Amino acid sequence: MSRLPCSGIREVKAGPPEFPEFHSLYLLCFDKAMMIDPGPSNSVADLGFLDKLDYVFVTHPHPDHVGLLKEVVERFPQVQVLVPPQSLDLFLYPEKLNSIFSVGELLQIFGPMEQVKANFREVKAGEEVDLGDRKARVIYSPGHDMRHISLLLDEALFAGDSLGVRFNGVSIPTPWYDKEKFRDTVREALSLRPRMVGIAHSGLVGLNHLNELLDWRTLDPDQLRIDGGSRDEVLRLYLGING
Numbered sequence: 052m053s054r055l056p057c058s059g060i061r062e063v064k065a066g067p068p069e070f071p072e073f074h075s076l077y078l079l080c081f082d083k084a085m086m087i088d089p090g091p092s093n094s095v096a097d098l099g100f101l102d103k104l105d106y107v108f109v110t111h112p113h114p115d116h117v118g119l120l121k122e123v124v125e126r127f128p129q130v131q132v133l134v135p136p137q138s139l140d141l142f143l144y145p146e147k148l149n150s151i152f153s154v155g156e157l158l159q160i161f162g163p164m165e166q167v168k169a170n171f172r173e174v175k176a177g178e179e180v181d182l183g184d185r186k187a188r189v190i191y192s193p194g195h196d197m198r199h200i201s202l203l204l205d206e207a208l209f210a211g212d213s214l215g216v217r218f219n220g221v222s223i224p225t226p227w228y229d230k231e232k233f234r235d236t237v238r239e240a241l242s243l244r245p246r247m248v249g250i251a252h253s254g255l256v257g258l259n260h261l262n263e264l265l266d267w268r269t270l271d272p273d274q275l276r277i278d279g280g281s282r283d284e285v286l287r288l289y290l291g292i293n294g
């Protein structure tokens with residue numbers, strides 16, 4: 052791992068030991084420093100080079116995105132944690148989230164979420180976050196999760212799980228609670244004309260990813276077959292889950 056000081060936008064692979072590539076956290080290092088979606092509690096991320104952190108931005112409160120938050124807050128106790136509206140309870144009482152994610156093997160893969168006490172602030176769509184020499188804007192991005200928010204910084208959009216994933220050059224929607232909202236979120240992302248999009252489980256992608264997500268086959272999992280099998284089969288393969 053490089054020990055270069057953080058500057059500008061930096062992606063750090065932060066998945067669990069078996070799948071380091073599974074999660075990307077993003078660091079925005081300007082006058083003020085921000086981390087987006089720390090990752091799971093068993094993350095391999097080595098953040099020893101980080102000497103300051105002003106904000107953590109949480110796109111949505113799922114264990115694979117915020118499990119590591121407790122450790123980050125212990126290291127940077129002054130950090131302000133920006134979270135979606137109506138999500139605060141989930142950080143204070145994580146049992147609810149853990150029980151939802153105990154279905155299947157998700158919690159074994161990512162590790163459980165522990166209670167986090169921090170300087171939390173709920174942020175709404177349209178709100179600006181001051182990074183000193185520049186400002187980032189909060190975007191509402193429902194579909195995968197009804198609370199999901201993203202962050203636009205100049206021409207970079209940090210989208211958590213709101214804009215699918217991309218494996219082997221194939222765009223795949225994240226599981227949604229509302230397909231139409233997911234589609235609207237992709238359309239809105241395109242209208243923002245970002246030059247790059249940071250998604251949580253595949254790293255930085257280009258606009259072609261968004262256009263391909265709107266393809267009808269992508270939004271109809273039964274119709275989607277890619278090299279190696281159906282969407283679910285490929286996802287399972289990637290996660291290393293057998294069964």
Ligand SMILES: [Zn+2]
Pocket residue numbers: 113115116212251252
């Ligand atoms: Zn996720």
